[in-house]
Amino acid sequence: xxxxxxxxxxxxxxxxxxxxxxxxxxxxxxxxxxxxxxxxxxxxxxxxxxxxxxxxxxxxxxxxxxxxxxxxxxxxxxxxxxxxxxxxxxxxxxxxxxxxxxxxxxxxxxxxxxxxxxxxxxxxxxxxxxxxxxxxxxxxxxxxxxxxxxxxxxxxxxxxxxxxxxxxxxxxxxxxxxxxxxxxxxxxxxxxxxxxxxxxxxxxxxxxxxxxxxxxxxxxxxxxxxxxxxxxxxxxxxxxxxxxxxxxxxxxxxxxxxxxxxxxxxxxxxxxxxxxxxxxxxxxxxxxxxxxxxxxxxxxxxxxxxxxxxxxxxxxxxxxxxxxxxxxxxxxxxxxxxxxxxxxxxxxxxxxxxxxxxxxxxxxxxxxxxxxxxxxxxxxxxxxxxxxxxxxxxxxxxxxxxxxxxxxxxxxxxxxxxxxxxxxxxxxxxxxxxxxxxxxxxxxxxxxxxxxxxxxxxxxxxxxxxxxxxxxxxxxxxxxxxxxx
Amino acid sequence: xxxxxxxxxxxxxxxxxxxxxxxxxxxxxxxxxxxxxxxxxxxxxxxxxxxxxxxxxxxxxxxx
Numbered sequence: 263x264x265x266x267x268x269x270x271x272x273x274x275x276x277x278x279x280x281x282x283x284x285x286x287x288x289x290x291x292x293x294x295x296x297x298x299x300x301x302x303x304x305x306x307x308x309x310x311x312x313x314x315x316x317x318x319x320x321x322x323x324x325x326x327x328x329x330x331x332x333x334x335x336x337x338x339x340x341x342x343x344x345x346x347x348x349x350x351x352x353x354x355x356x357x358x359x360x361x362x363x364x365x366x367x368x369x370x371x372x373x374x375x376x377x378x379x380x381x382x383x384x385x386x387x388x389x390x391x392x393x394x395x396x397x398x399x400x401x402x403x404x405x406x407x408x409x410x411x412x413x414x415x416x417x418x419x420x421x422x423x424x425x426x427x428x429x430x431x432x433x434x435x436x437x438x439x440x441x442x443x444x445x446x447x448x449x450x451x452x453x454x455x456x457x458x459x460x461x462x463x464x465x466x467x468x469x470x471x472x473x474x475x476x477x478x479x480x481x482x483x484x485x486x487x488x489x490x491x492x493x494x495x496x497x498x499x500x501x502x503x504x505x506x507x508x509x510x511x512x513x514x515x516x517x518x519x520x521x522x523x524x525x526x527x528x529x530x531x532x533x534x535x536x537x538x539x540x541x542x543x544x545x546x547x548x549x550x551x552x553x554x555x556x557x558x559x560x561x562x563x564x565x566x567x568x569x570x571x572x573x574x575x576x577x578x579x580x581x582x583x584x585x586x587x588x589x590x591x592x593x594x595x596x597x598x599x600x601x602x603x604x605x606x607x608x609x610x611x612x613x614x615x616x617x618x619x620x621x622x623x624x625x626x627x628x629x630x631x632x633x634x635x636x637x638x639x640x641x642x643x644x645x646x647x648x649x650x651x652x653x654x655x656x657x658x659x660x661x662x663x664x665x666x667x668x669x670x671x672x673x674x675x676x677x678x679x680x681x682x683x684x685x686x687x688x689x690x691x692x693x694x695x696x697x698x699x700x701x702x703x704x705x706x707x708x709x710x711x712x713x714x715x716x717x718x719x720x721x722x723x724x725x726x727x728x729x730x731x732x733x734x735x736x737x738x739x740x741x742x743x744x745x746x747x
Numbered sequence: 748x749x750x751x752x753x754x755x756x757x758x759x760x761x762x763x764x765x766x767x768x769x770x771x772x773x774x775x776x777x778x779x780x781x782x783x784x785x786x787x788x789x790x791x792x793x794x795x796x797x798x799x800x801x802x803x804x805x806x807x808x809x810x811x
Contacts, residue, residue, distance in 0.1 A: 333783075334776055334780075334783045334784070334787060337787040340787060340791050341766045341787070341790065341791070342766075344766075344791055344794040344795070345762070345763070345766055345794070347794075347798070348759065348762055348794060348797070348798070351798070351801055352751075352755075352759060478780050478784075481780060483778050484778075485780065486776060486777075486778050486779055486780040486782070486783040487776055487777055487778045487783070488772055488773060488776040488777075488783075490773050490777065497769055497773060498769060500769070500772055500773075500776075501767055501768075501769045501772075504766060504767055505767055508766070508767075528805075531801075531802075531805065532802075534798065535798050535799070535801070535802045538794065538795045538798040539795050539798075542791045542792070542794075542795050546787075546788060546791065
């Protein structure tokens, strides 16, 4: 019976999402429609699309697990996520204006136009596509946990990964066919379930924990401390992870494209105003519930399962609803990642010299399909090796943030040149990836700085030095001055 | 394109300092749970309040 409740609710969830997507479907081969949904969405859709892309299902698993196993350091996601929203406000005007004026559809398109360079465009696209791939596989594995718990013992964790792969493969049909419009509309439904219902469940969990003697007083003293002087991680570790998270936010291609799907720059700003309190409330409640649950023996033994272990106290229906929250968050993220991979690879790598809308849209659809198949193969091959994959995914994060100097300095400063941007990105990416493998967590000799921050420093130094030593030609200077006017 | 006002710039700088300057977070999150929660929830509320302030300052607020 419990199995029927769990899998029945999953089926109901998919039917509702697909019904709503089909009702709002527009058949088209127009690439602007496929990639940015014709720049037509209002601020509520923008807000939920941003949240559903930004907060993946693993927020209920790995991030909740960090709060349950280590305490307040798990709250770092609140700090960097809110800074990302603040940056959205400041980026809105210039990014939206340039995007609309030059019909830009991707992040690589954006930096390519800013630097008037295909080399910058292709380099940014390759870094973006490579960095997103491990996260698609991780998303598939997060789904496995949902299908395992909601089977109530009928499906093992290993078998659940295969079930989730089959379900995702079917669900991707709509992502390939409907493009960005389908994604943003499904994000609205999935966002309400994941963060609205997830937030309400978190309030229930907090009340339950406080009433059953799992209060703040039961938490270990170490739970209230960040790594400081004399710790293994170092006093600059927290600074590094928040800085990398905040600067890296708009470097993710699937996040950046949210700035192009809005109706206007004011819509982007309005969605930032709406996202900030919603994000803060949801994360504060969910992470607090996870941290309080750390005094439960079963949570201490498996902190990554804290969300499901808490929900299991409420019976099969509550556990199923909690699983649907994770499913809803994961689906939004996987859809956004595969769509961004297809659009970037099609437009900014394979058709960088141009192509018709029909050709680029067709290539993007094929790449979304191929990416899904490759991710499925990757998930099957790594079904029992999540730790290694997580290391690769974190390395990818240190890599993606290397787009930050070219992106942000290119928006704020007229002087950076294409060669400076390409050299900076390559140096920063190589330094970050090499250091990530040598020091996967933090670099003790540098006070706890992470590989990504050291890469960022090298990247910025190279970008500024090359810019100052080899100034742009006068025709390029005039073009950039007109762009900033 | 709008020019940034001094207030908008200060809002960005103040929030960056609160969230990133190590002496602040290391002082608050040093072993006392009430102090740590004051920092994490307080800094979040300051940023949410900053967004409300930016909204009230906008010349075309609400218009899309």
